[in-house]
Amino acid sequence: MRIHFIAIGGSAMHNLAIALHKKGYQVTGSDDVIFEPAKSRLAKYGLLPNEMGWDEGRISGDIDAIILGMHARIDNPELLKAQELGIRIYSYPEYIYEQSKSKLRVVIGGSHGKTTITSMILHVLNFYKRDFDYLVGAQLAGFETMVRVTEEAPVIIIEGDEYLSSPIDRRPKFHLYKANVAVISGIAWDHINVFPTYADYIAQFDKFIHTIEAGGTLIYCEADRDLTEIVDGSTAEVKKIGYEIPEHTIENGITYLLPEKTPLKIFGDHNLMNLNAAKLVCGQLGIDQKDFDSAIASFTGAAKRLEVISANESTNVYKDFAHSPSKLKATIDAVKAQFVNRKLVACIELHTFSSLNKDFLKEYTGAMDKADEAIVFIDLKSFEQKRMEPFSEEDVQLAFANPKLKFFNQAEQLKAYLLSLNYKDTNLLMMSSGNYAGFDLPQLAAALEK
Structure with missing residues (x-):
C-alpha cells in the first residue's frame, strides 16, 4: 500500500504517517515548511521530504491513496494532479475511520x-x-x-x-x-x-x-x-x-x-x-x-495542560494550553482553588483567529477575575499575519471587564514586566496555544528563582 501525505508536517499528519510506516505501508510526503518536533520525528523514520515545497511530479498513478492536511490549499499542485489522476483522496479523520x-x-x-x-x-x-x-x-x-x-x-x-x-x-x-x-x-x-x-x-x-x-x-x-x-x-x-x-x-x-x-x-x-x-x-x-x-493516581497530565515548569516552597510556574474563554477561566479557577494561600499572576497569549476578532473578544468578559495579576499578551505580528486591526489596551480591558488588566504586544516588554514582580507566595500561570513569540518559558522560570 503506497500512501502520499500532502502537508505531512502537521501534528496529526506526521504522527499518522509514522504509524502507517510502522504498519508496513510505503509512505511519502510533502510540505512547504516543517517545524520541530515533526521534522526530527519524520527524519528518524526516513519520511522527511528531501526538499520543501510542492511538486506535482511526486504524484503518479501507482499511489493508492492521498491523505490531505488542512495546511494545504485547494489549488495545491499535488492535490490537483491527484484529482486529475483519479487517486482516492482522504482527510486524516476519514482515513482513521477507514483504518x-x-x-x-x-x-x-x-x-x-x-x-x-x-x-x-x-x-x-x-x-x-x-x-x-x-x-x-x-x-x-x-x-x-x-x-x-x-x-x-x-x-x-x-x-x-x-x-x-x-x-x-x-x-x-x-x-x-x-x-x-x-x-x-x-x-x-x-x-x-x-x-x-x-x-x-x-x-x-x-x-x-x-x-x-x-x-x-x-x-x-x-x-x-x-x-x-x-x-x-x-x-x-x-x-x-x-x-x-x-x-x-x-x-x-x-x-x-x-x-x-x-x-x-x-x-x-x-x-x-x-x-x-x-x-x-x-x-x-x-x-x-x-x-x-x-x-x-499516577497520571501526571497531558503536555501543556497545567504542566509544571518549576516549583519550590513558595512559587510554582505552570504552562497551559488554555486559549478560549472557558478554558482560561477553568484553568485560573483551578490554580486559585488548589493554592488558596498564594497569589496568582496569570498571563494569556491571544493569537487564534477567534480571539483576535473584536466581536468575539467580549466572550472573555470576567474570565480572569480570580487572578490577582491579570496579563494579556498579543504579538503585533499575529494581527499583521491575519490582516486584522490591532487591539489597544483599552479594547482588551473593556472586553475582559477588568480595568486593572495589563496588556503587552511586545514579548520583551512582557518578559521584563514578569521578571520585575515579587513571587513570594505567588504562582505564575502562562497560558497559550502559541509560543509567546518564541521566548523560553523554562529560562523565564529559572530567572524568577534568582
Missing part, C-alpha cells in the same frame, strides 16, 4: 478537555497493558507518537476535533469517526471563522450525537446546560450517561478522590470532570472504578 472500521471506536468530543480525557483513558489502558490504537492531540509520557493504528488492536481511542477535516472536506472531524462510545465534555463557542454564530457551532454537536452507531453510548457533562438540552432533545438511538465533578477533598495542595482518598497528581474542577468522563469510558471497556482509581 478502524472493524474496531470499537471511542471518540472524545467537546470544546474543552478532549486531550486530557483521551490522555487519561490511554494512561489507564496502558497501565493495565491493554492492546489499543489511538489518536491524541498531545505528546504523552510513555507513548512515542500521538497516533497508533494496527491490524490487531480491538479498540481505538480518538480525540475528536470539531474543526474542518480538510480544504476539500468541510465536515467537522468528529463527524467522520462513527463512534461506538462517545464523549462530549462541554460546549463553548469557538472557531468563529467557520461557525460564525453560536447556533452554528452547537449544531455540530447535535449532528455528532447522530453519527454515533445505533445502540452506542454517549457520555456527557451534565453541568453544561446547553449540552444537556441538546442531549435531552436528541432522538439518536443511543444510551445516554451524564457525569459531574466526583467527590474529592484538597489538603496541603493535593487533591484526593473520595471515598478511598486516592491522591492525584492533577487538580482543578475541570480536570476532575475530565477524570469522571474517562472513568465512565473505561467502565465501558471493562475497567471498574476501583481499578481506574488505582491507575489514574
